[in-house]
Amino acid sequence: MAERKLMTGNEAVAMAAFDAGVLFASAYPGTPSTEILEVFSKQEGVYAEWAPNEKVALEAAVGASIGGVRSLAAMKHVGLNVAADPWFTLPYIGVSGGLVVANADDPGMHSSQNEQDNRYYAKAAKVPMLEPADSQEAYDLTREAYRMSERYDTPVMLRLTTRVCHSRGLVERAAKELPVRVPYIKDEVKRVMIPGHARLRHPVMVDRLAEMEEFSNGFPFQRAERGAGDAVVVTAGVAYQYVKEAFPGVSILKLAMTNPMPRGLITEFCEQFSDVYVVEELEPYIEETVAGLGLYPRGKVGVPRVGELNVDNVRDAFPELAKATGAPVPAHPSHVEGLPARPPILCAGCPHRGIMYALARQKAIIAGDIGCYTLSVLPPLSAHDCQVCMGASITMGHGLEKAMELELGEGEEEERGTHMVVSVLGDSTFFHSGVTGLMEMAYNRGRYTVVILDNRTTAMTGFQDHPGTGITLQGDPTVTVDIEKLVRSLGIENVRVVDPYDLAQCKQVLSEEMDRDAPSVVISRRACVLRERTSKEPYAISREECNDCGLCMRLACPALVKRGEEVTILTDACTGCGVCAQVCRREAIKV
């Protein structure tokens, strides 16, 4: 037997891409997809990069495909929103070297702002989609995806979910294909989508979809498992694993290719049963097709439409099926009630803490963004007022400021809005999609303040490099984007740099810039404490000076603990950043 290794789904995708001869891969980090590129980038002879954002990553992969090599773009579900522009036109153009988009949805929102179901993106763009159910399938279907991509001249979506990405399972790799370069042949009718060309290409896509449906009906990974009883469960992805345990021995139609849906296969198999069930995470995507075939499936009537599935909630979805299949319902001790919650928090010594504390005291509306600093929304820092997606801090801030300043029509007695506005985002997020927002601010004469939290890394996803760090994904030195110069080049004259460990400086610079009747940018610069820990002496609280006022507790630092009325510093946890000593009005916190 060939060597079998434990791999996460992400590792399996990376190794399959390598084994498929992929030479080019691009991504922006995003949980749960990040490790795909991290693992791929370490393989021999490949090129892999962190792009500033997912649109850039996908477009670069399109170029690599046109250039004739197999390419990969990886992203989390919301990343495909950013990449949606190339996503919808790319299938008109097709591929030269195979192109796969590894898209990782996050049911249950383990580390995301929403739980959108990206299977609809595949359907909407007429892109074939494969859904692995474990690491071995993540490997096998990635290999299949490249064959399919070239056979049908189309990009392919590999639709992963958190539980596939971050579960380990045994993987047996297949023989490696050597990379090839398809010779470049100029073909502007196929690759330049002016309306006249696109009108020629769209019917090709529709015909291709019909062809691929035939393929989908016969695709060997679409598996009809005949069991006992009059019921069949149609399922796909990791939900299949839950069905196997919740309803042991039931007949299953396990789909691996869910766009185009294998309608012939579904009808042919399901017609043999009196009861048809559909078990899938998130939206009733499969159910809609099965229902459209007149099979009257039971799906979201029982299966939750929100959150992640598991064996328990799948079993609970259809008690009659659980009973019929004799699923053992384990007795388990009741949930221990009333325990303190443990939300994620900013680390001790986190450079975001000082600046967010100072900001929260400015009485402004804080338009926030996506990153570790979003955790400052939780009390007691409470330093975020709104947040929607990557980069939106700057642009929402722009609209907010205008809304506050616009005068109401005649006859209105209300005053103008009086709130100040500050936008806050991290360095990696700024490079991702903050730069165009800053142009909006400069061009359209915004007069608010943008704070860029420059901690020199992409921290939340595990310390990836970006255009501001001077190092590429594969470890080579490169140019470093100078944030100050970039901001000034947009026409913003007021650019200040502060040290977030220096609270007085933060407060002073923030008030000066916020009072200014002009756009301004404050760069709060200090490396993530988990990356560059300057070994400083831990602080301690002098019992003589401390009056237990609790002011320092508003920093929400995990090194500060209040026991009864008394506040103490946990020496092992304290990194010596000194921010709490600056908050104390009695100089009770000392080294």
Next chain:
Amino acid sequence: MSEPSETRLTDEATRSVVLAGVGGQGTILAANLLANALLAHGYDVKTSEVHGMAQRGGSVISMVRFGGAVASPLVPLGEADALLGTELLETLRNLEFLAPNGKVIASRTRVDPLPVLQGTVEYPADAEERILSLWPDSIIVDAPAIAAEAGDARAANTVLLGILSPELPVGVDEWLAVIGKLVKAKAVEANRNAFLVGREFAGKR
């Protein structure tokens, strides 16, 4: 990794271990050690881990399932054969995963969550007693202290694996080999010692 051995137990029912702790305590590595030891012994293995935002000091759970053919990577409630707790409150929180005959092996480690640090909620001071009252056979040890004696307090989770190990058919040599493969070179010795101390501790009970 090694090839599945001849002893592959193809018809064995799936068994499960839940590892519960706080982001940053290293449950992913502990789960990976356990999973690879089980793999080396010839089982089908699946694990589940937590990445991303929850790692910033939040509650984290890793799961390891093994047997002839494992389906779900997630452990259903009431089905875990063992709960390895690297922190007391998280151990208490996750008792619901245990099967009636499941084992609790936990470290007497306390990490205060934010609401406790803030003084708005009390840490359950009787967490250990509550675990023992609900699960009388629980083994609760000061894992970091034991690991420190074995060479490095950071090998605390490996002490817990050592205590768990007699419950599993994996041999000591297989365990030590897996530790050698997966742990950073400079920490291998401390982790092997920590494992052996834990295993010896379990044997004395």
